[in-house]
Amino acid sequence: MANGASIQLNGVSKAFGDRRVLDDISLTIAPGEFVAVVGKSGCGKSTLLRLVAGLETTTEGMLAVSAAPRLMFQDARLLPWKRVGENVALGSPSPAATASALAQVGLADRDRDFPAVLSGGQKQRVALARALASAPPLLLLDEPLGALDALTRAEMQTLLSDLWRERGFTALLVTHDIEEAVLLADRVILLDAGRIAYTALVTVPRPRRRGNAEIAALTDELLTRILAPQAVADFAPSFTI
Template sequence: MSEQTLSKTTLTETKNASVEIHGLSRAFDGRTVIDALDLTIEQGEFVALLGQSGCGKSTLLRILAGLDDEISGQVTVPSRRSAAFQSPRLMPWLKVWRNVVLGLPGKPDRALATRYLAEVGIDQRAGVWPKTLSGGEAQRVSLARALVREPELLLLDEPFGALDALTRVKAQRLVGELWQRHGCSILLVTHDVEESLLLADRVLVMDAGGIAHEVTVDLPRPRDIGSPEFVAMRTQLLAWLGVHDAATNAAPNVDGNAAA
């Protein structure tokens, strides 16, 4: 696997991990957002990243995507990586299929675009303008654009945040299916605890510029949100995030049980 470093350190190669981060720090106007962070994401692993607004989640994703290089520390990532964001960011003056292959070398290939649009169930809309798409359709196009690059690392920054509840559930299922089909590593930044547990192998909670907590989600797929194990993990994560757990109608304690 070819890799590149985003920091000004010696190129690091590894056979056992998709992402290696050592001592990563990032500050804005003297305010440290990421502080000496260490993290490994294995090849093919699905990792979800939770945390309160401003904790550095999206900053970390932007660094991994190569959109922010004002850092210290060492970050090694696959050279083949792509990202999808909460806003699909489609070019309105290009037809849907041209948005999918935008930026790829060579002549725009409609057949290639249509193949990936078919993967996300929207190939019948290949020839329309982006303005005619619904929010869910536009997000599917964004996913197709990310997948057409055949990434070894797929970075997702709140990709379902603007969708209605039903469309969001469908999009979550689609991402899970695509991950299993392609076998790439995924880092999902989200505020949705339930979403993270439904999709990820491992859920991280970011706080004070680092990874404060993590949960390994070793539940069988598809996951049952009503199972005792799922509820316990959700309660634990909400406790770490300092959020009231409406499912138990009580404030959770750090052991994942409702406080008396």
């Protein structure tokens, strides 16, 4: 798709002092692709996203991003002293783009409200509108739905997926929710101790449904790989996540 940016990482490493958080990562993301990065906490997935976002610099290797990205964080990070419309305007080129972005996330009538009166899900919708208002070629998502309740999260996943299919931007999603990764992405990358441990292609046609057998099987497989090697031995069937 022509609307998306491409990302290229070649032997990228990142160290904080002596601690090597990312080790020799090579990865190419095509324009318009939806890639999810999963892994245990501390595996380096957030650092990878922050590198691509330009919030951190690489220690070694080559990183090329073909266009300026927009970001969504786990917390909405709305300016509490600005109304919803003004918050979206922060990422918007024009008032018309602000209004249409708010309409797309279903909050057209809330532009005069302060963030304090919104629910967690509504705040994330505003953050999504702010990120998409300038029609960016690349959207970076750092566990954006992690703090939401299950129902709101499912709703937001559908919204995100619909907007991505409609706009054709490139998306890089960091999440600890394996099922979410499989539901949304074309490709799921599993990071372990700063290295790419596994890559899964998701070929299930969209719209995808939670509970689809293929999705469930892939989610299971990825979970098993994440918990390997130390936990596989005592991985009992009754143990659910």
